[in-house]
Amino acid sequence: MTNDGFNNDGINKKVLLKRIGQYQDPGSVQDYVRLGGFEGLRRAMSMERPQILEEIDRAMLRGRGGAAYPAGRKWRHLYDMEAEPKYIVCNGDEGEPGTFKDRLLLEQDPFCVLEGMLIAAYVFGAKDAYILIRGEYRRAKDLFRRAVANAEAAGYAGDDILGLPGFSCRIHVVSGAGSYVCGENSALLNTIEGKTGRPRVKPPHLAEFGLHLKPTLVNNVESFACVPVILSLGGQGFLELGTEDGGGTKLVCLSGHAKNRGVFEIPLGTPMEEVLYGDHFGGGTVSGRPIQFCHFGGQSGPLGFPEQLDGLFSYQDMWDRDLALGTGAVVVMDDRVDVVEYVREVAVFFVHESCGKCTPCRLGATRMLACLDGILAERAAGGETSGMVTELEGIMRHVTELSACGLGQTMGAAVGSALKYRRELFGFAGEPAL
Amino acid sequence: MSGLSGLSIEGRQSVLRRYSDCPREHLLDILLDLQRAGSGGHIDEETAIWVAEELDIAVAKVYEALSFYTMLHTREQARFVFEVCGSTPCFVNKSQEVGEILSRQLGVGEEQMTSDGLFAYRFVPCFGACAEGPAIRLGDELYGNLTEKRIRELIMACRDRLGEADKP
Numbered sequence: 278m279t280n281d282g283f284n285n286d287g288i289n290k291k292v293l294l295k296r297i298g299q300y301q302d303p304g305s306v307q308d309y310v311r312l313g314g315f316e317g318l319r320r321a322m323s324m325e326r327p328q329i330l331e332e333i334d335r336a337m338l339r340g341r342g343g344a345a346y347p348a349g350r351k352w353r354h355l356y357d358m359e360a361e362p363k364y365i366v367c368n369g370d371e372g373e374p375g376t377f378k379d380r381l382l383l384e385q386d387p388f389c390v391l392e393g394m395l396i397a398a399y400v401f402g403a404k405d406a407y408i409l410i411r412g413e414y415r416r417a418k419d420l421f422r423r424a425v426a427n428a429e430a431a432g433y434a435g436d437d438i439l440g441l442p443g444f445s446c447r448i449h450v451v452s453g454a455g456s457y458v459c460g461e462n463s464a465l466l467n468t469i470e471g472k473t474g475r476p477r478v479k480p481p482h483l484a485e486f487g488l489h490l491k492p493t494l495v496n497n498v499e500s501f502a503c504v505p506v507i508l509s510l511g512g513q514g515f516l517e518l519g520t521e522d523g524g525g526t527k528l529v530c531l532s533g534h535a536k537n538r539g540v541f542e543i544p545l546g547t548p549m550e551e552v553l554y555g556d557h558f559g560g561g562t563v564s565g566r567p568i569q570f571c572h573f574g575g576q577s578g579p580l581g582f583p584e585q586l587d588g589l590f591s592y593q594d595m596w597d598r599d600l601a602l603g604t605g606a607v608v609v610m611d612d613r614v615d616v617v618e619y620v621r622e623v624a625v626f627f628v629h630e631s632c633g634k635c636t637p638c639r640l641g642a643t644r645m646l647a648c649l650d651g652i653l654a655e656r657a658a659g660g661e662t663s664g665m666v667t668e669l670e671g672i673m674r675h676v677t678e679l680s681a682c683g684l685g686q687t688m689g690a691a692v693g694s695a696l697k698y699r700r701e702l703f704g705f706a707g708e709p710a711l
Numbered sequence: 712m713s714g715l716s717g718l719s720i721e722g723r724q725s726v727l728r729r730y731s732d733c734p735r736e737h738l739l740d741i742l743l744d745l746q747r748a749g750s751g752g753h754i755d756e757e758t759a760i761w762v763a764e765e766l767d768i769a770v771a772k773v774y775e776a777l778s779f780y781t782m783l784h785t786r787e788q789a790r791f792v793f794e795v796c797g798s799t800p801c802f803v804n805k806s807q808e809v810g811e812i813l814s815r816q817l818g819v820g821e822e823q824m825t826s827d828g829l830f831a832y833r834f835v836p837c838f839g840a841c842a843e844g845p846a847i848r849l850g851d852e853l854y855g856n857l858t859e860k861r862i863r864e865l866i867m868a869c870r871d872r873l874g875e876a877d878k879p
Contacts, residue, residue, distance in 0.1 A: 374798035374837035412743055412782045413838040415851045454739040455782035457836060471735035471768070473775050532800040532841035539842045572799065608800045608841075622802050626836060632779075 292506045292518065292526055293499070294542045297385045304423040306431045309388040315433060317505025321396045322441060329400050330356060333504070335512030337524040342368055342460070342497030343574055343603040344683070345523070345592055351494065354484040355401060358492040365397045365406035365446075366469065366488060366495045369421075370453050370460040372411060373575025374626065375606035378528035379498035381540045383410065383417035386502075387424040391448065393501030395434060396508060397494055398446035405447050407469050407488070408498075412454040422450045457630035458684050462495040464632070475632045476682035499528055499605075519545030522593035523602075529558075529590070533572075533608035536560035546591045552607070553586065559609060566611040570699075572619075574603015576626050577687035579694035580616070599694065616695050616702045617656070621649040623691045631684065638685030641676030645692065648672060652703055662704035670696065717750030718758070727765060734766050738776055741766075742783055752788030759785075781835060789824045789831035791869045794848040797834035801844035809845045810834060812859050816866055829873070830866070 296312045309315065321329055334349030355363060367390060371379040382390055394406045410418045425448045429435035436445045451469050453459050459474035466488045468474040487493020503525055507515045516524035529541045529552065537560040543552060553559045553568060562568055571581045573595070581600045588594040595602050610619065624646040631642045648669040655662045673689035680686050696703065726744045730737035741762060746754050754762075754777055763770040777783045795801075795809050810821060813832040817825055824831045840846035843855020847865070854865060 371839060372837065375800045375841050376837075377839035377841055380839045412739065412780070413848070449733070449736065451736055452740040452743060454743055454776070454780035455835075456780050468739070469736055471738050473779050530841060532844065533803050538844075576799070606841075608803070610803055614803050619799060619803070622797075622799050626798060629836060 291542050292510070292515075293382070293389070293502055293528060294386075294540070296389070297381070300385070303385050303387060304420050304427060306388065306424070306427040306433060309386075314388050315392055315505075317508035318392050318395055318399070318433070319439070320508045321399055322439060322444070326356070326400050329396070329508070332507055332512035336503075336507040336515035337512075337519070337522070338500065338503050338507060338515070339523045339592055340497055341499035341503070341527070341605070343373060343577070345602065348496060348500055348503075351484065351496070352397070352400065354482065355492055355494045358484060360485075360492050361402075362405070362491055363401040363403045364488040364491055364493040365394055365401065365403045366462075366466065366493055367394055367406070367408035367498060367501050368460060368462060368465055368495055369408050369410040369414070369417070369498045370465055371414070371498065371604075372457040372460045373577065373604045373606055375530060375532050375572065375608045376575055376604040377530050377532075378540050378605055380414055380417060381528070382498055382502050383414060383421060387417075387421045388428070389502045389505060390498050391421075391424060391428060391434070393496075393504035394448065395438065395446060396504050397496070397501070399438075399444060401492075401494065403494075404445060405449065407449045407451055409451045409453055409459070409465050409469055411459075412452050418450060418452055425450060456632075457626075458632045458682070461682050461684060464682075465495065466493065475634045476684070478681060520589070520591045520593070523591055527590070527602065527605050529605045529607055531559045531607050531609065534562045534564060534568075534611045534614075535607070535609040536563045543590060546589050546594075549586050549588055549590050552590045553609065559607070562609060562611040564611050564613075566613065569610050569612040569614060570616065571610065572608040572623075572691060573606065574601045575606045576623050577683070577690055578603040578606070579690045580620075580698070581694070582698045585698070599697070601690075616699050617649065617653055620692045620695050621646065621653060624649050624688075627684070627688045631688075635679075635681040635685065637676050637679035638681070638688065641672055641680070641685065642688060644672045645669065645676065645689070649692070656704035660704070666696070666700075666703050718745065718748055722748055723758075723761065735768065738762075738766065738768075738773070739780065739783075742773070742776060746783060752790075752792065753784040753786055755785070755787075790829045790873070791831075791849060793830070793832040793865075794835040794838070795832060796837055796840060796844060796846045796848070798837035798841075800837065800841040801846055804844040806834070806845040809847065809857050809862065812862050816863060830869070 300308045338348040339345040398406050438444045456474050458464050459468050461476045463477035464474040483493050519525045523545050526542045526544050529543045532538050554561045578601050585598045588598050627642040631638045633639045651665045652662045677689050759773045763773045777785050817830045822833050838848050840853045840855050845857050846855040
């Protein structure tokens with residue numbers, strides 16, 4: 278047994294993790310209610326549906342799965358669709374390496390996710406809501422099933438929820454079985470439909486043609502967990518926890534060489550330096566050596582070097598510095614890690630996880646890895662690498678521009694940032710190609 | 712054990728019953744549960760055909776899932792498979808050394824089974840134990856902050872577990 282990596286210290290504005298560790302049994306609906314649960318759902322049920330949408334809009338909740346798309350816009354899009362039925366889907370296929378926040382929520386406070394899904398079901402009149410939980414999280418899956426059964430027995434899910442006639446929603450818990458690309462929302466829907474989890478061609482948007490080609494809302498676990506908080510605090514209250522471009526707090530997963538590894542709840546807009554070095558957060562590196570770089574937001578995210586790390590931990594500020602918040606993963610590396618070897622490992626991951634459906638991604642992943650291997654070998658021999666680096670950049674461009682889904686489109690992010698900010702580490706690599 | 716992954720008809724039916732409301736949506740649940748309940752840690756051909764018939768889907772569709780998802784296996788697995796996280800948060804915490812230690816301790820290479828069929832190891836993508844990397848997944852359990860000593864203890868614990876199971 279291991280612990281969950283949850284770090285409870287130094288958090289001044291906990292709204293998402295406030296119940297963690299307070300449960301006698303995280304599958305007990307009575308415990309959840311005792312800890313203030315379902316207040317958001319009750320509040321929602323006392324409101325007109327457009328009012329709820331306004332609160333979500335005002336909260337400026339950005340999708341916590343990595344894409345950062347404003348949830349309010351997504352919800353409104355679905356609300357405006359006339360086709361029926363509408364489906365609610367929670368993406369619990371947390372597979373971005375370095376990300377383990379959804380696991381924490383699912384294993385230790387599943388009801389907050391369920392409550393978010395139920396609020397969505399209320400807004401859209403959805404009779405069926407699904408959550409797909411990655412196969413590796415068996416404990417989370419078993420617990421969530423038990424939580425759903427308990428919620429149904431207590432009248433918080435199933436038929437006539439909280440006694441409101443016609444407000445009925447069944448929650449289905451579906452398993453993944455080991456596939457990174459299934460975390461892509463359309464691949465996730467294919468999986469639920471019993472198809473192999475490969476992404477669909479988009480458009481159409483999932484709000485128009487989603488699960489079983491019906492209008493569908495797909496949000497991440499943490500995004501759904503934010504919804505009851507928004508209803509409780511009000512959209513404005515939630516927004517004020519963060520910044521204008523992204524409200525609320527964010528669950529941040531510190532790993533790698535960070536001195537304090539684990540899940541931290543951090544108000545958006547906290548200085549990056551505090552996140553990385555603050556005693557209550559990352560605490561610098563475990564070795565006490567300098568941070569050489571961080572990898573943000575998962576394997577599909579960019580690397581960040583010290584000269585980029587003087588801003589805020591917020592969506593816009595990170596974009597302005599060529600970074601991305603993504604899932605909230607922050608893998609910290611001290612100065613003993615070889616950047617090129619590191620991005621080679623990122624390439625290995627994508628070779629393994631490319632679904633193979635579209636050629637630019639399938640072949641591009643393999644060729645990127647081959648190029649990086651060639652560069653590493655040539656660099657070790659003290660040879661000239663500029664030709665191989667140019668080839669690598671050419672492949673990256675093809676993969677990024679021509680791949681059908683986000684997996685291929687973001688595969689080059691880490692390598693690209695390493696080339697942009699630490700080109701000299703790739704050997705005698707010449708000037709950047711324009 | 713040959714055929715049907717060592718599961719009785721009743722054993723298989725009880726897995727299906729868990730998902731009787733919409734079994735096709737739960738193809739992966741069914742395959743994972745059958746694999747877990749069976750004896751060889753895999754889905755053999757007869758089981759794959761049986762699932763296809765029960766769900767009224769093409770056998771190739773079952774095999775598409777079996778080959779696409781890394782948690783599903785078509786070949787018999789060792790009794791204890793150490794799945795070492797190979798993703799970067801563990802890589803920078805020396806997960807490669809964990810592989811080398813396992814190889815040395817077990818006397819086999821990656822994806823090879825020990826001659827007694829008890830042990831194997833492989834690298835897998837991140838399973839969310841990054842706060843304790845380097846980490847191993849063994850069945851449903853996670854083990855982190857691994858050292859050579861801890862890995863040796865883990866292997867011994869597996870052998871002990873086996874000894875317990877064999878006692879009358």
